[in-house]
Amino acid sequence: MNPLYPIEWAVSWLMVKFHAVLSVFMEPDSGLTWVLSIVGLTVVVRTLIIPLFVRQIRASRAMQMVSPELQAVQKKYKGKTDQASKQKMAEETMAIYKDAGASPFSSCLPVLLQMPIFFGLFRVLYNKLPDAAEGAGFGPLTPELARSASNSTFFGDITIADSFLSPGDGGITTRLVAGVIIACMCAVTFFTQKSLTMKNMPKAALEGPMASTQKMMLYMLPFIYVITGPGMPIGVLIYWLTTNVWTFCQQYIVIQAAPTPGSDAAKARQERINAKREKKGLEPLDFTPPKKVSTEPEPEQPLRVQPPSKNKGGKKLSDQEKLERARAAREKAAEERRAAQEAAGETPTPPSSGSSALNKGAKKKRKK
Structure with missing residues (x-):
């Protein structure tokens, strides 16, 4: 059984x-009617x-935004081949993918979903x-409609x-039209990929292996059309060009x-918004994101007390030096x-020398 049936x-x-809808106001057996049916x-x-x-x-944007973090992880485990390092x-x-909401497969999902439709149309x-057209109808495609689609022409006999590669009665005209469609497909794909990878990405995301792969795809995708396009029917090329546009x-x-923050597209959007506000006499908006201020009190840092040095300068103090320092401190x-x-407004106590205090103590002892 054919899985594409x-x-x-x-x-x-x-x-x-x-x-059927286009035939209401267009020629049913015109090739342009069938071309527009494929566009519809x-x-x-x-x-x-x-x-x-x-x-x-979003997935493509997230993948390129986390590129610097992925490079840091790869650099961290560079040269480590043991199983534990690979697992970590x-x-x-x-x-990193989970925190950023990125997935390597999400960016390919729409393309993969269209591939069965592409091959089905082919x-x-x-x-x-x-x-x-020879009499074996296929579902809604009756022999009459099939003969109309096969024999209806546009731009001459196309x-x-x-x-x-199989131009039919159109000859050189068919090849010229097919070549123009393929060239348009290449150009549209190139500018689409360029605006996505260059204009809509910050400079930090345009470095590293992933950015190199994106730049390679910028030229590889149009080249694929050059290889596969000549063997495709004009109807398939029209579908391909329409979906690219x-x-x-x-x-x-x-x-x-909604451009990526920090990209050239985001800066251009900010300039457009401020230009409109200036025309209206309004102040320009500041698109710089505010710094996050934590409402929680900062934890107190433990004070580091430097223990007193018993031997400053590497010299041991004598008893006389210790006595002099004690008197100076007193x-x-x-x-x-x-x-x-x-x-405080009180009468200050008169200074008393250490020697007078010692003399008083000695007199008291003598009286006793």
């Missing part, structure tokens, strides 16, 4: 329904996966359409089933409305007491 059936049904099919598919596209943008590196890497145009416009809107304390008494 449900997708092929749904693709045929959507294309036939759009053809693309619009429906891309509309259904808008949530996935937004998730892809994997755990720290997953913790099989419908390349296989089902010729078979249905049909949606022709390709660059849709991606570019959708991404442009997202970047204009006199200083007495001076401080007198100053405190004067400040």
Whole structure:
């Protein structure tokens, strides 16, 4: 059983329904009518996966924002090949992904989801359409509609089933149209990838292995179209070009409305907002994020008391030097007491020398 059968059936049904709607005010057997039916099919598919596209943008942004942290983890465990270090590196890497809400697979999800639709449309145009035109209808694609799609032409003798390698009756015209479509696909993809990786990313995220991979993809994706495009039917190339243009416009809107903080796109948005405010006579807004102020009291730092040195200068004090230092400290304390008494309005105690105190004590002993 063909696993793509449900997708092929749904693709045929959507294309036939759009053809029926367009046939109300357009020629049913015109090739342009069938081309616009494929465009309508693309619009429906891309509309259904808008949530996935937004998730892809956020995932790609988060992946590049955490690039410096991932580089730090890789540098930390560089050269360590033991199992424990590998496990710790994997755990720290997953913790970074989790904290940032990033996933290496989310950015690929919309592309992977479109691949079955892409191959389904390719099989419908390349296989089902010729078979249905010969009498073997395929679901909603009746033999009459299949013959109309196969024989209807635009730009001369070009049909949606022709390709660059199989130009049919169109000849050089088919190859020229296919070449123009492929060139447009390459250009749109290049500018889409460039705006995502260069304009919408801060400078810190444009360094490291991940940024190098993104720059490589900037040139690899258009090159893939050059290789695969010539073998695709014109109808598939139209679907491909339409979805690329849709991606570019959708991404442009997202970047204009919600750019990555710190990127060139964010700075341009700030300048646009302040320019509008200036025209209205308003003060410019400061987009610098305020510093976080903690409401919790800071923990008291333990005081470090320097223990008194018993032997300053590396010299042992003599008894006479110790006595002199003790007298100096006693006199200083007495001076401080007198100053405190004067400040309080009391009569200061007259200074008494150590020798007079000793003499008084000696006289008392003699009297006894």
